[in-house]
Amino acid sequence: MSVRGIRGAITVDVNEKEPILQATxxxxxxxxxxxxxxxxDIASVFITVTQDLDATFPAIAIRQMGGWDLVPLMCALEVPVKGSLDRCIRFMIHLNTDKSQSEINHVYLGGARVLRPDLSKS
Known part of the structure; x- marks a missing residue:
């Protein structure tokens, strides 16, 4: 078994608590x-948000899911690069798995599809 990273991102239309939690x-x-x-199977989840999303912590939504209460979660701010995608939530999920790197499905939804079309299989 190895630890693999799964990338993911999604955009939110507004900086409000419920839309952020729903997108998460x-x-x-x-x-x-x-x-x-x-x-x-999850070792940890690292969650970043852009600076324009400060209405809530995305981890709150994950904590309320059945079975996810013991999964280590960490929220942080994304690096504020000029011209980067606004209102974006990103995940780096560290997964204990027998899957190879090529079997991992990275997920980019909404406006975040532009970030890594080369990795996204969604």
Missing amino acids: LELLNEVVKQNAIVPD
Whole structure:
């Protein structure tokens, strides 16, 4: 078994608590579905948000999901590069798995599809 990283990102239309939490759940559910993972397989989840998303912590949504209460989560601000994508939530999920790197499905939703079309299989 190896530790693999799964990348993901999604954009949010407005800086409000509920849309941020809903987008977080949408992205996580799609990553889980595309990679057939369960919370016990997760080593940790690193979540970043752009500076224009400060209405809530995305980790709150994940903590409320069944079985995710013990998964280590960390939120941080994305590097504020001029001209970068606005209102974006990004994930780096560290997964214990037997899958090879090429079997991992990275997930980019909404406006975040432009970030890494080379990695996205969604």
